[in-house]
Amino acid sequence: MLRYVVKKAFLGGEMFINISTNLKKLAKYFPENLYVVGGYVRNQILGIESGDVDLASSVNIEEVANRLKDTNFVVKVKNLKMGAISISVGRETYEYTAFRKEVYEEVGTHYPSKVVPTDKIEEDSQRRDLSINAIYYNINKDEVVDYYQGIIDLKQRLIRSIRNAEEIFSTDSERILRMVRIAGELNFKIETNTLKTAMKYAKNLEHLQGSRKLGEIEKILYCDKRYNLSKNALKRALELLNDLQIWQYFGLGVKKVKYKKVYEVEDRFLGLLIDIVDSEKPECLEEFLEEFLTKQFTIKMQEKIFDYLSGYYYALEGLANKEYFFKFYKDWAFIYPLLCGKTKRIQTKYNFFYQYIIEHGLVIATSDLAVDENDIKKNFKNIDKRSYTRILKNLLSKVFDGKLKNEKRILLAEIEKNLQNY
Template sequence: MNINTAITLTEREQQLKNLLLGAARFIDSADQDKKNEKVILRWAGGWVRDKLLGITSHDIDTAINSMTGESFVDRLREYCDVPAHKSLHHLAEGDIGRLHTVPKNPDKSKHLATSTIKLCGLDVDFVNLRKETYTEDSRNPAVEFGTAEEDALRRDATVNALFYNLNTGEVEDFTGGIKDMEDRLIKTPLEPLQTFLDDPLRVLRLVRFASRLGFRIEETAEKVMGDERVLGNLQVKISRERIGVELEKMLKGKKPVESLRLIDRLGLYHAVFTNSERKDMPKPDISAWSTAYECLDFLEQTDSPGSIYHLLVTNEEARYFAWSMVTLTPWEQLPDDPPLKSGKAALPLPTQAAREGFKAPNKLSDIVTAAHRHRAEILQLKKIVCEKKPEMAERDKFGVAIREWDSRGGHWRLQVLFAALVDVEERVGRAVGRAKREEVLLEWQTFLDHIVELDLMNAPSLKRLVDGKVLAKELGVKPGKWTGAALDVVMAWQLRNPGVEDPAGAIEEVRRQREELGF
């Protein structure tokens, strides 16, 4: 790969550059009597990397040599308040957004405040150049102003340590990042083990960048990424929220399977997908996990109308959830925790690994819980179809089940996908006398084709012909505990009689079952 280091700015990027340089001159002029160091601005890291690779980027990190990001933005606002400056830079309404400052939080490995503002249609972060010094007796570094080279050396990878100097218009490379880009290599600026011990989140960041860019990780770095000391620090030093942010970026990318391959191969699984607060948290056998995530990648790559993926993954949110759920398939081999003292079922292990491992949002956690608890029933219905048992013609049996799955967790399609991926992992990757993936997937395709044939893919959105009040009035009784079960009878009747809009038959069915319903 030949990297051209001459950066060509878009019209908006050029407008932003001129604005920032104008603000810097304004600050230098106002502070002339104080003999402060002149303000030098650099665009840093990911924007420079992506620009050199020809990748569009709308997020720009701006590093400042002599003042904090918040101070610079305050002075930038002063500069923009002058009408002549607005006119000079052709600033329209909305070109200067609101300032948002993310405070430092050393306990969560965020060691410096960052000021973010929308400028000229671009998201721009401002922070000062810094150096970080770590000591053995503290997990938080001492942070102070640094030079551009010191700032580059503290970064996670050489390809993320490049600067575009706004004052000179040149790319600055203090760590060999350009050569590493040419070699398609992810490499740490300093010695890898110490780099990861200082900030173990860098392990996941390197995984993300390697998978996103299609680069390989340097061998010496790979060897220590799964070091017990590094993984121990990952669990102690880094908040699970930040781990979740990195994982989300991986799984929402174009090639999430590459990230999971690296997590698997480098031995990172048990440090990420776990409840680190629980001392007795078990560790699942992940030797067959690859069969599940490789299967999901295969389904995604071979997506076509009517295919498993096409039927079960219907939008980008569902895609992210699907890739999140495939990280949890190994947990299905373990038995559930015993019930709680209250008698209530304990939270399933895969849900614990999601909620506490990478702080999965509640919506995703609910789907995982439902997928775990409904998996046996899903498998049973698939068996009925694949063995062509008489019950496969019972439209209400399938429709009621689908509605139940969806009402208890949502996204019933993803619950079925999870069951399919676990099935592949168990039968193709782990079982004695392993089945072929194509054979297992054919069963699931047959199952879904049958649901399509029954016209039940949208069963959860089917509305009842009557509600509880109307039903009670027609039966001449008061609503009570019987109402919910009676409405289920109505829905089952509707499913057996598709297209019928007159509710008389459904009401009569309820009347026939009044003794069983208890009214």
């Protein structure tokens, strides 16, 4: 493997790798050489905001912890299997991993089945995905080590796999979504063979955890905000997802999504979900949402998103004001901004009624009634507890309409009056 070394790291007459004083001090504990690698080096070369600092060397984490004992550097273990620790000093925190080789046995799972330590930087570089993310900066020697011509690709604004793209994407399908995100963030093109191979192995996304897929999708949805390099970044990234036909591996029947709402609303994630529903056109909204959300979200998130999207579509259907806010009053703040654009008239209609409820202090939930299930149980022992919910909803409807005052005495009298119905 050829080793490309750029001494002094110059581009356009300016040194483009800025290293903090603390990092230079840290490097003195690594006579073997300490490297910065990944996004920090890439962004420094591009002259854009640099975030997390990822470090690597041939020294195992136990030895690193031993060397930094009784110094200003604080070491915490992050992932023992991967040989990863965090090193902190003052306000700076770095992630350090010892050089390693990775072995994958299962298809597209993201996590390697085996990690093998190595003292060779070239072997460590082979586990990385894209050439622009596999550029190492040697702090000790002030030089850049570039095995895969990543600097050339940066100048050409090109995303390319570091070696056989089949190896890269067949073993870790999350890299496909990560590639799309980076292309959006940096406004880069993807090299043709890299894109074709990613499309070939997009099917392996079926084996990736839903939370990991969604984590990358959320980042893609705001890729244009990361560095503000292009107004079309989001559109290009979303179209890439369609080109890769990845949506079928999220449990959808469609291969491509028609994007519209995602461009209109502030909460792009909810906007995307609306576009997914509109593209899928399910016969039963509730059944589709329940099945789709179960595959991707935690139970708590499932319930919230189900309510927000149900509220959006019930509004489009024109559900009566009273019935609508009995269902969605607590969620209106999240539903309201979704009803923008061509649905602005619907938004205005429901919001007028929402404000009316607030201004007049109307009782909108059974929990706000002056009686509860305990009161029913205490005063009406012969009523089946399965009827409690229906009784409270009937009382709520009458209180809301102004037919009854929300007073315990009056509400209990109303229950007694209709005992034969329960």
